Amino acid sequence: MLFNSIDFAIFLPIVFVLYWFIFQRNLKLQNLLIVIASYVFYGWWDWRFLSLILFSTLVDYFVGLSLGKEERNGRRKLLLWISICVNLGFLGFFKYYNFFVENFTVAYSFFGNPIKADLLHIILPVGISFYTFQTLSYTIDVYRRKLTPTKDFISFAAFVSFFPQLVAGPIERATNLLPQFYKKRTFNYDLAADGMRQILWGLVMKMVIADNCAYFVNIIFENSEHYNGSTLFLGGVLFAFQIYGDFAGYSNIAIGTSKLFGFNLMQNFAFPYFSRDIAEFWRRWHISLSTWFRDYLYIPLGGSRGSTGFQIRNIFIIFIVSGFWHGANWTFIVWGALNAVYFLPLLLLKRNRNHLDIVAKGRYLPDWRSVVSIGLTFFITVIAWVFFRAENIGHAFAYISGIFSESLFDLPDIRNFHQFVLILVLISFFIAAEWFGREGKFATDGLKSKPRLVRWGSYMFLVFLIGMYMQTEETPFIYFQF
Amino acid sequence: MKKFLVNIAVFIPLSVIAYLFLLIFWGEIVPDKYRINLIYKSPGYGHTFSRMKEAKEAPLTKVLFLGSSQAYRGFDVRYMFQEEKIFGFNLGSSAQSPIQTKMLVNRYLDSLSPKLVIMEVAPTIFGRDGVESSLDLMANDVNDKETLKMALKTNHLKTYHTMIYAFYRDWFGRNEKKVEKMLKGEDRYRKNGYVEKKMSYYKHTNRYEREVEFSEKQVEAFNDILAKLRNSKVPYILVQAPVTKGLYNAFTNMEEYEEFIKKKGPYYDFNKFMNLNDSLHFYDAVHLNQRGVELFNRKLMDTLRLNEL
Numbered sequence: 098m099l100f101n102s103i104d105f106a107i108f109l110p111i112v113f114v115l116y117w118f119i120f121q122r123n124l125k126l127q128n129l130l131i132v133i134a135s136y137v138f139y140g141w142w143d144w145r146f147l148s149l150i151l152f153s154t155l156v157d158y159f160v161g162l163s164l165g166k167e168e169r170n171g172r173r174k175l176l177l178w179i180s181i182c183v184n185l186g187f188l189g190f191f192k193y194y195n196f197f198v199e200n201f202t203v204a205y206s207f208f209g210n211p212i213k214a215d216l217l218h219i220i221l222p223v224g225i226s227f228y229t230f231q232t233l234s235y236t237i238d239v240y241r242r243k244l245t246p247t248k249d250f251i252s253f254a255a256f257v258s259f260f261p262q263l264v265a266g267p268i269e270r271a272t273n274l275l276p277q278f279y280k281k282r283t284f285n286y287d288l289a290a291d292g293m294r295q296i297l298w299g300l301v302m303k304m305v306i307a308d309n310c311a312y313f314v315n316i317i318f319e320n321s322e323h324y325n326g327s328t329l330f331l332g333g334v335l336f337a338f339q340i341y342g343d344f345a346g347y348s349n350i351a352i353g354t355s356k357l358f359g360f361n362l363m364q365n366f367a368f369p370y371f372s373r374d375i376a377e378f379w380r381r382w383h384i385s386l387s388t389w390f391r392d393y394l395y396i397p398l399g400g401s402r403g404s405t406g407f408q409i410r411n412i413f414i415i416f417i418v419s420g421f422w423h424g425a426n427w428t429f430i431v432w433g434a435l436n437a438v439y440f441l442p443l444l445l446l447k448r449n450r451n452h453l454d455i456v457a458k459g460r461y462l463p464d465w466r467s468v469v470s471i472g473l474t475f476f477i478t479v480i481a482w483v484f485f486r487a488e489n490i491g492h493a494f495a496y497i498s499g500i501f502s503e504s505l506f507d508l509p510d511i512r513n514f515h516q517f518v519l520i521l522v523l524i525s526f527f528i529a530a531e532w533f534g535r536e537g538k539f540a541t542d543g544l545k546s547k548p549r550l551v552r553w554g555s556y557m558f559l560v561f562l563i564g565m566y567m568q569t570e571e572t573p574f575i576y577f578q579f
Numbered sequence: 580m581k582k583f584l585v586n587i588a589v590f591i592p593l594s595v596i597a598y599l600f601l602l603i604f605w606g607e608i609v610p611d612k613y614r615i616n617l618i619y620k621s622p623g624y625g626h627t628f629s630r631m632k633e634a635k636e637a638p639l640t641k642v643l644f645l646g647s648s649q650a651y652r653g654f655d656v657r658y659m660f661q662e663e664k665i666f667g668f669n670l671g672s673s674a675q676s677p678i679q680t681k682m683l684v685n686r687y688l689d690s691l692s693p694k695l696v697i698m699e700v701a702p703t704i705f706g707r708d709g710v711e712s713s714l715d716l717m718a719n720d721v722n723d724k725e726t727l728k729m730a731l732k733t734n735h736l737k738t739y740h741t742m743i744y745a746f747y748r749d750w751f752g753r754n755e756k757k758v759e760k761m762l763k764g765e766d767r768y769r770k771n772g773y774v775e776k777k778m779s780y781y782k783h784t785n786r787y788e789r790e791v792e793f794s795e796k797q798v799e800a801f802n803d804i805l806a807k808l809r810n811s812k813v814p815y816i817l818v819q820a821p822v823t824k825g826l827y828n829a830f831t832n833m834e835e836y837e838e839f840i841k842k843k844g845p846y847y848d849f850n851k852f853m854n855l856n857d858s859l860h861f862y863d864a865v866h867l868n869q870r871g872v873e874l875f876n877r878k879l880m881d882t883l884r885l886n887e888l
Contacts, residue, residue, distance in 0.1 A: 117580060309615075317756045513613035522613075553590065557597040564598065564603060565613050569736050 098141040100350045101304055102571055109354065116358060117284055122533065124281050128255045131278075131358070135260035139223070146222040149187060154257045156183045157232040161246035161253075173240060180236035184229040191221050196425035207574045224264030226422055230389055232257050235271035237393055244272055252278035261354035265347045267576055269387035274362070281360035291545065292356025294556075298541045299349030301559050302331040303574070304567040306527050309520050310335040311572065316512075318486055321496050326505030329496055333479040336486045338524055341370065342381070343575045349539055368535045370528075371456050371476075373470040375439040378448035378478060386422070392416050405445065412444060413437045423485070428493055432484040433489030439477055455536055523566065585817050588787075599743060611755040617740040619718045619748075622759035625651065627719035628767040633771065634670060635721075640691040642667040643689045644772070645683065646699025646820075647675040647712070652866050653820045654697065656771040658876040671699065671774030673715050676707040677800035682716065682729045688811060696808055696815040697879075700823070701865075702836050705801070708790030709733045719747040732796055748840040778869055781861040786829040791836040819848040821875055823857040826864045845886075852873055853878055 098104050112134045120126040140147050160180040167173050195216045202214045235256070238244040247253050256275045262268075317324055317332030324332070348365035354378050355362045372378035379387050391400075395415045401408050413434065420433020443449040456461035456471065463471070480497065487493035511517045534540035541559075544552050606617055622628035625648060642665060644654040645681055650671030659667045668691060670683050680698070705821045713733045717726060723746050746756050761768045765777035778850065808815045817840055827850050830836070840846050855861070860871030 151797075284583070286583050289583050290586075519613050519615070553593070554597075556590070557594045558595055558601070561598055561601040561605075564616065564736065564740070565602075567736070569616065 128251045131255040135258035138260040161239045163255040165246035177240045193425045261351040292353040295353030298348045302346030307339045308568040309338035326502045328509040329499045373452045376454040428484045435481045584810045598869040605781045621718040629721040632774045639691045640668040642664045643693035644669040646671045649820045650699040657665045674712040676709040678709040679712045681800045682725045705797045710735045714736045779862045786825045817846045
């Protein structure tokens, strides 16, 4: 079920009413309702893959219980590996099997022994990368004794399958989300109103910004060989807004929806395009994934401790693995590696924690240094996004060499001029809203302190904006494919 | 919870009202190219405005033509009048699908009271969503309860937006001074609904195979039109106007389509009766040029005479 669909617009109020009016008195029933609703939500796409979620839930639940009882280190390690193998096994099979087979045959053939291997027609289950990482966080934290394993299967199943963030995150930590299922939830007006505000802004990001950018992005990327450098660069810039609007929009809707049910999820995006260097960008972009890798991969590898060579190795590992997490394609690996290259100078010069504050906090406009560094960071991010969007490595390099050609200084070749002007106006509005809202958790967060007339007037305008500028064909979220 | 529900209950109707005002405001101040989901082009493409205006004042009609651009660019009512002194009126419109044809039949059948209806049934009409044509008719004809029915049937955001704005324009007399040029680009509006295109020739391009599609709501509307004609005792014939051979042969399930259409009434496929040349008699893959139109209309008259229609 898509957040931007009529199905969800009907589904959400039904679950809301059942949750707060029918099952309010019984916490277990409320959690059971969440499990059922989540399975319906996921099964709407393909019910067959519910078995994967159920299996993963069962394995991690029993592994968790066993870890709670087991004191012997060897046994505990074995249990942890069972969980890792099951979860990463699913992920490996559904997401990476064909990639490895394909590359293996190419590599084998390269050494003069051509072999033929059949690829499988595998459907990638929606959201598998997200929920496997979420359940892994549970078993790892139980293994590390940071978390007491739960005996409440329904709560655990609700934690794994919680529908607002099931298919595209935020990837929640068991330490944050699971305890929320144990506590009785009472309706909180402020939290629910905040949730509605966040959902609305998420829909604007997805339906007004991302989907309209997608129109030009698709044309430019699919015909990149025919366009000049400035148009290709513009395609990259528009993709930067598309991916941000799409993914951060999803996160906002997910977090907002959770608030309607009395849950607090972690912030997943914090105005990343106002970052002044790439380290700040990665603290603000897909926070739940970055911190996941930090806590469960980077720090166990040694983090920023040890020799310089060791640190460089760790940075490359975390960025490349993060890239590979996004998809089984070399483009994602290069995208990850490129970000590591961007990050490295900051790490080596120990300047990766220079910008921990909010840019131009308390002021309307940034100083010129911030403007330049924001611009530069955005520019290198756009170049990296080309790898993320390109069909393959060859396409990405051809695209980038197209950008850095003499025609970069020609006028962009825009065929549908009026629509292009329109998207520029919409993006300008969006940037302004994000800039003035950057001190909150999301762009329209600050509206809550405004008088009702301003608040409601703004909501009505945003609703209208969606109605007037949304694409009328349902468009899935990009991150569903990950 | 009570406060939350009360606020929602107050916010929803207020935002509906605000939405309507903003919609009209947007329609008035924002140029049409910058309104993605409100498309109100009047006078628009295909001279629909002039045609509908004339339809309201037309005398009793002997033959009424219905259909898409193949109808208003293919049935030259002047020819019929010259040859037989028969007054015909062409009520075709751009991308007209059965949903719109039904609305026009409901709106104009009584006033025009034709003795024969000729409906152009290109294989593509049943697969259309009907949005483009709905927008065209809303912007270029008066709006009434038939418009609402059509919008509900089309069930598309653009249609609803445009309908609201069109009703506003009608009610506030914003269309009263509207005039349409008879010559627009290469199109010249001739009397009684026909549009003549400046003479040009089709340059062949590749056509890809495709299937005739049937949308349930279009088939339902089509059946309703025929039932209405039967109830009103107006005889009708179904006609497939000629298209280029390349396009005609691109349909992979034409037999299935013909089976379907033959069950609905007398059907004449002029692609089979005529041997037109793609390059000489068409200006694009779908439309006849004036030379092709003359040949087609002559053949049509012969067919009508032969069948004593």
